[in-house]
Amino acid sequence: MLPRRYHKLVRVLEQRQPDLTVLLESVHKPHNLAAILRTCDAVGVLEAFAVHHNPEEILPFFSGTALGSEKWVFLHALPDIDTAIGSLQQRGFRVYAAHLSERAIAYDSVDFTQPSAILLGAEKWGVSDRALELVDAQIAIPMVGMVQSLNVSVAAATILFEARRQRQAAGLYDRVRLEPETYRRLLFEWSYP
Ligand code: SAM
Numbered sequence: 001m002l003p004r005r006y007h008k009l010v011r012v013l014e015q016r017q018p019d020l021t022v023l024l025e026s027v028h029k030p031h032n033l034a035a036i037l038r039t040c041d042a043v044g045v046l047e048a049f050a051v052h053h054n055p056e057e058i059l060p061f062f063s064g065t066a067l068g069s070e071k072w073v074f075l076h077a078l079p080d081i082d083t084a085i086g087s088l089q090q091r092g093f094r095v096y097a098a099h100l101s102e103r104a105i106a107y108d109s110v111d112f113t114q115p116s117a118i119l120l121g122a123e124k125w126g127v128s129d130r131a132l133e134l135v136d137a138q139i140a141i142p143m144v145g146m147v148q149s150l151n152v153s154v155a156a157a158t159i160l161f162e163a164r165r166q167r168q169a170a171g172l173y174d175r176v177r178l179e180p181e182t183y184r185r186l187l188f189e190w191s192y193p
Contacts, residue, residue, distance in 0.1 A: 026051065037155075051077075051084050098119060100148070104140035
């Protein structure tokens with residue numbers, strides 16, 4: 001491998017944020033999934049999660065056969081929303097549902113330097129009622145136009161880049177955040193795909 005490529009992999013891994021993630025609830029349009037994973041890669045998300053009623057539909061994203069930036073962000077399928085939110089909370093994440101509602105707080109008032117998972121809802125139906133019962137808080141991006149919501153990938157990018165801004169200011173990109181074992185394993189796997 002060329003030294004330049006190797007240094008790029010090192011630089012990327014050194015800035016991965018294992019405690020920042022997204023949970024996608026029935027987001028199913030391939031271009032939205034691809035756009036979200038691309039943004040995840042851009043801000044240093046290590047792994048993302050998805051609950052989908054028909055995982056086969058988005059199989060390329062799980063099997064890593066989709067071309068593009070999604071191959072640098074692991075997408076894990078979880079069987080249902082209870083398991084997904086429960087397991088993230090058990091791992092110490094606060095789970096924030098991106099959802100426009102009376103109960104939602106402004107997305108930029110959240111402290112994203114803490115372990116954070118952003119739940120994004122289906123293109124048509126949004127976040128499910130069950131998920132809203134389970135999350136730690138609801139967050140919204142203010143809207144003053146005629147349409148009621150943003151495209152899901154745009155909402156994801158807006159929130160993830162706010163998280164990036166906060167983490168940058170807190171110095172979280174200035175030191176390696178991955179466990180040494182994970183870092184070594186990924187460097188090997190990425191170097192010899
Ligand atoms: N009709 C759906 C609803 O009532 O929620 C709209 C779904 S929207 C196209 C898809 C997803 O993008 C939402 O579930 C939410 O996660 C996210 N989203 C879109 N606009 C948002 C906003 N202004 N604030 C927070 N999340 C937003």
